[in-house]
Amino acid sequence: MxxxxLIAAGRHALAQSRTVGDTVVEAWQAQALAQxxxxxxxVTGPPELRTEARGLGEAxxxxxGVLDRQALGLDARADTVPRSAQLSALGDLRQALLGLGALLGEVGIALVSVACATDDEGLYWHCIEAIDAADESSDRVRAILRRLTDRERGSSSGAARDSTAGAG
Structure with missing residues (x-):
């Protein structure tokens, strides 16, 4: 897929989350997709995107890692397979990155809601760490998008130079 x-499926699932456990599972799914x-x-992207891409994978x-559902005592669904295991192609890279950025933003908002509503200090701090991780992943996505834009500008300015060079 x-x-x-996959991002659209994740956004839909996150929007349908009704419990803390469901929200945490969907936040985990989004981070697994970012990874x-x-x-x-x-591994496969343009060389100029690879450093930032590695950073996105790490984030x-x-x-x-910070969303260990079992340690949080939530509906662990230990058999939950990451949705990202279905990834077979990135497709339109710009659209995929924009969608991932939007999903990570929605994850951050959902986790803020969980953190604000809980009396469990452990869950609160896990949410805070997960919000930070989602923010870091979003930063990496924006950095990749900037590099992608720079790359496209570079190739279009090179093409414009090539077309004007033969005009003389």
């Missing part, structure tokens, strides 16, 4: 469809997309880009991994 391509990244844009997978970052790792995928780090997503950190986000998964």
């Amino acid at each position: 391509d990244a844009v469809r 997978t997309m970052g790792s995928w880009l780090a 997503g991994g950190r986000g998964c």
Whole structure:
């Protein structure tokens, strides 16, 4: 399944979350997708995006780590397979990154709601750490988008130079 469809599925699932456990599972799913997309880009993406992509993979991994559902005593659903395991293609990279950025923003908002509503100090601090990880992943997505834009500008200015060079 391509990244844009996986992101849409994640956004829908997060919007449908009705319990703290469901919200945490969907936050974990989003971070797993960030990790997978970052790792995928780090290996197969354009060379100028690979450093930031590695950072996205690492940030997503950190986000998964702070959302240990069993340690939080939530509906652990230990058999939960990351939705990202279905990733078969990134598809439209810009759209995938924009969608991932939006999903991570929604995850942050959902986790703020959980943190504000809980009396469990452990859950509160896990949410705070997960919010920080989602923010870091979002920063990495924006950095990749900036590099992608710079790359596209560079190739379009090179093409414009090439077309004017033959005009003389």
